Amino acid sequence: MTATHISSRVSDRVMLAHGGGGELTSELIEAHFLPRINNPALAPLADGAIVPIGSDQSVVFTTDSYVVTPLEFPGGDIGRLAVCGTVNDLAVMGAEPLGLSLGVIMEEGLSLDVLDRVVASIARAAREARVPIVTGDTKVIERRGNEGLFLNTAGIGRLRPGLRLGTERVESGDVILFSGRIADHGLTIMSVRAGIAFDSDLRSDAAPLADLISALSASGADVKFMRDPTRGGVAGVLADMCLRSGYSIEINEAAIPISPTARHAAEMLGLDPLTVANEGKLVCVVRREDAAKAIKAMQDHPLGREAAIVGRVTDAEPPLVELRTRAGGRRIVQRPYGEELPRIC
Amino acid sequence: MTPRLQDIAEGLGDSAVRLGRTVRFMEVCGTHTVSFYRNGLRALVPDNIRLISGPGCPVCVTAQRHIDAAIELARGPRVLIATYGDMLRVPGRSGSLESSRADGADIRVVTSALTAVDIAAECPERTVVFLAVGFETTAPATAAAVITAERRGLENFAVLMCHKRVVPAMRALLDAGETRLDGFLCPGHVSTIIGAEAYRPIVEVYCKPCVVAGFEPAQMLEGLARLVRQASREEARLENVYQAVVSDAGNAVAQRLMCQVFVKADAPWRALGEISASGLELAPAYRRFDAIERFGIALGEDDDNPACRCGEVIQGLVEPGECPLFANGCTPLSPVGPCMVSSEGTCAAWYKYNGQSAGRAAVRIGGGS
Numbered sequence: 153m154t155a156t157h158i159s160s161r162v163s164d165r166v167m168l169a170h171g172g173g174g175e176l177t178s179e180l181i182e183a184h185f186l187p188r189i190n191n192p193a194l195a196p197l198a199d200g201a202i203v204p205i206g207s208d209q210s211v212v213f214t215t216d217s218y219v220v221t222p223l224e225f226p227g228g229d230i231g232r233l234a235v236c237g238t239v240n241d242l243a244v245m246g247a248e249p250l251g252l253s254l255g256v257i258m259e260e261g262l263s264l265d266v267l268d269r270v271v272a273s274i275a276r277a278a279r280e281a282r283v284p285i286v287t288g289d290t291k292v293i294e295r296r297g298n299e300g301l302f303l304n305t306a307g308i309g310r311l312r313p314g315l316r317l318g319t320e321r322v323e324s325g326d327v328i329l330f331s332g333r334i335a336d337h338g339l340t341i342m343s344v345r346a347g348i349a350f351d352s353d354l355r356s357d358a359a360p361l362a363d364l365i366s367a368l369s370a371s372g373a374d375v376k377f378m379r380d381p382t383r384g385g386v387a388g389v390l391a392d393m394c395l396r397s398g399y400s401i402e403i404n405e406a407a408i409p410i411s412p413t414a415r416h417a418a419e420m421l422g423l424d425p426l427t428v429a430n431e432g433k434l435v436c437v438v439r440r441e442d443a444a445k446a447i448k449a450m451q452d453h454p455l456g457r458e459a460a461i462v463g464r465v466t467d468a469e470p471p472l473v474e475l476r477t478r479a480g481g482r483r484i485v486q487r488p489y490g491e492e493l494p495r496i497c
Numbered sequence: 498m499t500p501r502l503q504d505i506a507e508g509l510g511d512s513a514v515r516l517g518r519t520v521r522f523m524e525v526c527g528t529h530t531v532s533f534y535r536n537g538l539r540a541l542v543p544d545n546i547r548l549i550s551g552p553g554c555p556v557c558v559t560a561q562r563h564i565d566a567a568i569e570l571a572r573g574p575r576v577l578i579a580t581y582g583d584m585l586r587v588p589g590r591s592g593s594l595e596s597s598r599a600d601g602a603d604i605r606v607v608t609s610a611l612t613a614v615d616i617a618a619e620c621p622e623r624t625v626v627f628l629a630v631g632f633e634t635t636a637p638a639t640a641a642a643v644i645t646a647e648r649r650g651l652e653n654f655a656v657l658m659c660h661k662r663v664v665p666a667m668r669a670l671l672d673a674g675e676t677r678l679d680g681f682l683c684p685g686h687v688s689t690i691i692g693a694e695a696y697r698p699i700v701e702v703y704c705k706p707c708v709v710a711g712f713e714p715a716q717m718l719e720g721l722a723r724l725v726r727q728a729s730r731e732e733a734r735l736e737n738v739y740q741a742v743v744s745d746a747g748n749a750v751a752q753r754l755m756c757q758v759f760v761k762a763d764a765p766w767r768a769l770g771e772i773s774a775s776g777l778e779l780a781p782a783y784r785r786f787d788a789i790e791r792f793g794i795a796l797g798e799d800d801d802n803p804a805c806r807c808g809e810v811i812q813g814l815v816e817p818g819e820c821p822l823f824a825n826g827c828t829p830l831s832p833v834g835p836c837m838v839s840s841e842g843t844c845a846a847w848y849k850y851n852g853q854s855a856g857r858a859a860v861r862i863g864g865g866s
């Protein structure tokens with residue numbers, strides 16, 4: 153490759169795709185943040201950091217920012233997302249949420265009606281998640297032609313005793329569970345953005361998962377690893393798990409819960425539902441002998457009624473995520489590389 | 498697997514065994530390419546049936562000079578570019594639309610040409626240039642957008658014409674004689690517009706079997722089974738297994754729109770060169786909406802990376818893994834050739850789904866960078 157061809161492609165500015173949650177996001181973090189900011193709590197780059205606060209106690213600390221367009225969409229809004237996203241990041245780390253912070257950046261011109269609705273939604277979601285908003289901050293910036301509202305939430309939680317979570321515990325024979333239908337959130341947002349009105353029940357699944365996870369851990373099932381498959385979808389979580397654990401994962405497309413509407417919407421937009429974001433779903437790895445117990449605990453909870461065993465961990469070499477397709481074929485599932493772009497035709 | 502799909506797959510397997518030789522069919526549609534990989538159909542298709550991806554991804558065949566023109570337009574004052582999303586990352590001579598946007602250009606992603614017209618109405622102080630890319634699937638929407646802009650008196654709307662026609666490209670491939678093909682799996686979407694009969698010359702003049710098929714696994718396998726049957730009988734017929742959607746004559750309304758607004762023209766295809774009557778340009782009555790003319794842009798020469806083999810990939814001459822840049826400097830993150838950019842590009846599909854692997858069998862081809 154000649155130098156001109158290299159320089160023609162590389163931009164010295166941040167591009168939107170850097171925020172897509174795929175390989176480009178990882179590159180940005182690895183090249184521009186980690187060399188200057190790193191320590192043992194940050195290094196695993198998990199959904200939150202485990203910070204020891206004594207010899208036998210730890211807290212989990214996490215933060216996330218929300219810049220979604222549009223601010224309100226079927227099934228939720230930016231406020232509900234901001235509460236659920238942070239609660240879920242704490243919950244999948246094995247923590248019981250104790251309190252959230254709320255940072256609000258508003259553009260001049262934001263409608264106060266919209267603000268009131270979003271704040272009411274934040275309050276509702278926090279009640280649902282049984283976690284208080286304990287501190288906050290507001291700022292107003294000049295109008296910049298955006299939707300007018302950005303949120304940041306940070307959360308702190310107490311690590312539940314007894315739960316031992318980590319990809320190092322994953323081993324061949326374990327089963328993979330999804331707590332319900334995938335891809336609803338991302339497809340809702342994308343179809344609203346694309347102006348495609350699906351005459352349908354497609355709604356964001358945004359929901360706080362802490363209670364579902366409590367029920368799961370109370371069932372006594374040996375849960376080895378959990379993630380909420382947000383940006384990057386279940387494909388991102390499974391590929392990451394495969395990479396970190398060194399084990400292969402085999403999943404069965406026919407067993408994956410997905411609504412017909414979501415499947416068709418994904419087809420129309422040219423997207424793979426496995427790579428589409430969820431905001432109220434759980435992917436977990438459970439010891440095979442405990443699969444039935446875990447499924448029952450999830451299905452008994454309103455947020456896990458459609459929970460299903462979708463696959464298993466194997467020791468096939470090399471470590472890969474492989475999908476047995478509904479058509480009877482097989483293919484590899486990889487981490488999406490960046491923002492997925494709807495196709496032309 | 499449904500019983501019907503199983504029957505089709507078994508039938509395909511049996512006829513492939515009876516055929517006793519290797520045959521090469523080209524799918525001329527990016528959506529077929531992706532469906533084939535995404536559904537893991539490689540595992541269901543016998544080894545002696547080779548499916549070659551053709552020049553069926555509109556992003557991949559857009560000439561670099563048009564990308565360069567779009568970038569030049571985007572950098573101009575008071576210009577807003579409206580484009581389908583998958584054009585953003587296509588590399589031009591200097592940067593891409595995505596990097597131009599990071600540099601401050603106003604580039605909006607739209608999913609319909611009519612949205613671009615609406616933006617023109619909302620932003621009267623800017624000229625909105627719509628990148629008119631795609632085959633006959635999207636061309637009627639561009640025609641409708643131009644007519645709408647005229648009717649609404651929106652003189653600040655313009656189009657950068659890059660539309661392509663499918664059948665001339667198929668003929669050019671066959672005329673070049675380098676691609677050894679035993680038939681075509683013809684696209685579903687495009688055929689809804691142009692009609693199945695559009696492929697008649699391929700069957701009659703070039704004696705190549707053509708089967709129009711949809712995108713579901715059963716449709717694709719049924720299409721392949723028909724092609725194998727024709728090959729074994731040494732026939733060349735036009736068949737349509739997608740009759741629920743594709744008629745013989747196509748969509749008359751869409752065809753009328755295209756006839757009203759466009760005329761056929763020679764067009765440059767990325768890596769394939771100029772193909773006679775393979776493109777569309779604005780008819781004289783609508784020429785004032787042409788962005789190239791309005792802004793006096795001089796279309797430059799293409800400066801494709803000489804090591805990139807996209808041109809051969811979309812002619813079915815080599816597979817992506819045979820390109821020295823594949824997964825080695827050319828990845829979806831930083832594509833060199835356009836086939837790596839669009840999710841429907843052959844190289845991107847290979848990269849994402851690890852080549853023509855039946856699961857893990859051929860996994861090392863794509864590698865993962």
